[in-house]
Structure formats: C-alpha cells, structure tokens
Amino acid sequence: MESKDVEPNLYDRNCGSRQVLDRIGDRWSVLVVLTLADGVKRYSELAQRIDGVSQKMLTQTLRGLERDGLVSRTVHATVPPRVDYALTDLGRTLLPLLSSLQAWATGHLAEVEAARTQYDTRP
Amino acid sequence: MESKDVEPNLYDRNCGSRQVLDRIGDRWSVLVVLTLADGVKRYSELAQRIDGVSQKMLTQTLRGLERDGLVSRTVHATVPPRVDYALTDLGRTLLPLLSSLQAWATGHLAEVEAARTQYDTRP
Numbered sequence: 026m027e028s029k030d031v032e033p034n035l036y037d038r039n040c041g042s043r044q045v046l047d048r049i050g051d052r053w054s055v056l057v058v059l060t061l062a063d064g065v066k067r068y069s070e071l072a073q074r075i076d077g078v079s080q081k082m083l084t085q086t087l088r089g090l091e092r093d094g095l096v097s098r099t100v101h102a103t104v105p106p107r108v109d110y111a112l113t114d115l116g117r118t119l120l121p122l123l124s125s126l127q128a129w130a131t132g133h134l135a136e137v138e139a140a141r142t143q144y145d146t147r148p
Numbered sequence: 149m150e151s152k153d154v155e156p157n158l159y160d161r162n163c164g165s166r167q168v169l170d171r172i173g174d175r176w177s178v179l180v181v182l183t184l185a186d187g188v189k190r191y192s193e194l195a196q197r198i199d200g201v202s203q204k205m206l207t208q209t210l211r212g213l214e215r216d217g218l219v220s221r222t223v224h225a226t227v228p229p230r231v232d233y234a235l236t237d238l239g240r241t242l243l244p245l246l247s248s249l250q251a252w253a254t255g256h257l258a259e260v261e262a263a264r265t266q267y268d269t270r271p
Contacts, residue, residue: 033254038200045253050173077161094263130168131156140217
C-alpha cells in the first residue's frame with residue numbers, strides 16, 4: 026500500500042475520533058443512552074425521564090445517535106404510529122463507559138462543589 | 149437532621165451532577181486533562197498540543213477546570229511570569245475514565261463512520 030495507515034488522533038482537529046468524542050461526551054446523548062440501558066423506550070418515555078430536555082434537543086440527539094449507529098429507531102404501523110428507540114450492539118458497548126461517567130459525576134459532586142465555592146470566594 | 153439526604157440524580161436538571169457531567173464530557177476539558185496526564189504543562193504547550201483550540205476556549209476551559217478543582221495553576225515570579233498547569237489529585241481520578249473515552253472514540257471510529265455513510269445515503 027502506498028498510503029500509510031494513520032492511528033486515530035484525538036488531538037488532531039481533522040480526525041473523526043474527535044467528532045466521536047463530542048457525541049459520547051454530549052450531555053443529552055449520555056442521558057439518552059443511559060435511559061435506553063433498561064430496554065426499548067418510546068419518545069414520550071425518554072422525554073419524561075430526562076428532565077429539562079426540549080423536544081427539539083431530544084429529536085436532534087436521537088437523530089445524531091441513530092446516524093452514528095448507536096440507537097435504532099423502529100416505526101410501528103399503528104394509528105397513531107408508535108416509534109420505539111433502542112440501543113444497537115454498538116451503542117451497548119458504550120454502557121460500561123457511561124456508567125463510569127455517571128458514577129464519577131455523582132460520586133465526586135461534593136468535592137467539585139467544594140472546589141467551586143473555594144474558587145468563587147477566594148480573595 | 150430534618151432534611152433528608154438525596155442521592156445525586158443525573159436525570160434531574162437541578163442536580164449538580166449534571167453540571168459535573170457537562171464538564172467531564174466537554175471536548176476541550178477532556179483534551180486538556182489527557183494532555184496533563186504526562187505532567188505539568190505551560191499554557192503554550194497545551195495550545196500547541198491541542199489542535200484547533202482557540203486562545204479564548206483554552207483560557208475558558210482551564211478556568212473551568214481550575215474552578216472545579218481538577219487542575220491547579222501556578223504562577224512563577226519570572227519575567228515574563230511563567231504559568232504552569234497540572235492535574236490535582238481529584239483531576240487525576242478522571243484519567244482512567246477519560247482514557248476509556250479516548251479508546252472508545254478511536255477504537256470505534258470506523259464503525260461510527262460506516263453507520264453515518266449508511267444513514268446519509270439511505271433512500
């Protein structure tokens with residue numbers, strides 16, 4: 026082969042891995058994937074579970090996750106049509122990672138909040 | 149105690165853990181913390197390593213990480229003053245997590261890109 030294989034490099038702005046990082050770091054994507062860890066959910070169930078997400082953001086997040094192959098969308102031919110969302114096999118590989126993120130965020134919350142108070146009140 | 153202790157809940161928009169998630173999910177924060185994994189760095193070294201970050205974003209990211217107690221900032225009384233950044237002990241607890249994020253993003257890049265192509269070219 027003439028062209029050399031290049032390792033993905035997160036530090037390079039042109040590397041696709043940086044876009045992937047943006048997806049898996051995005052707050053709404055994280056919350057959607059964690060909610061789907063339980064199993065298939067309808068749009069309305071996701072909207073209810075994830076406090077504060079707008080309809081626009083939820084729709085956009087689901088579309089992004091579907092495009093990235095992390096979530097599947099199934100339309101059932103009922104009246105009105107029922108739309109289900111589920112994790113794909115690829116999406117499922119994210120779960121251990123996102124559970125660790127969740128555990129870190131909840132487990133270190135007190136330390137982060139203490140640091141903020143100290144920063145904000147320093148002379 | 150009258151007030152009951154409440155478990156941090158990522159799904160609740162008012163819970164601080166959601167803000168913490170935003171920090172540890174943020175692309176520039178992730179790249180700064182990973183760069184500091186090697187050891188102390190100056191501002192200019194961070195700017196050089198992290199391709200595509202603007203001065204404004206890097207300054208803002210470092211300030212946020214410092215405020216959250218993840219990064220320490222040391223000013224040396226030289227002329228011109230030298231400013232060093234390093235991970236704190238709390239910041240260091242993020243490293244296994246962010247290394248996993250990095251590994252996922254680089255390791256699954258081909259699958260995500262294939263899914264995108266399929267999504268974008270479907271009838």
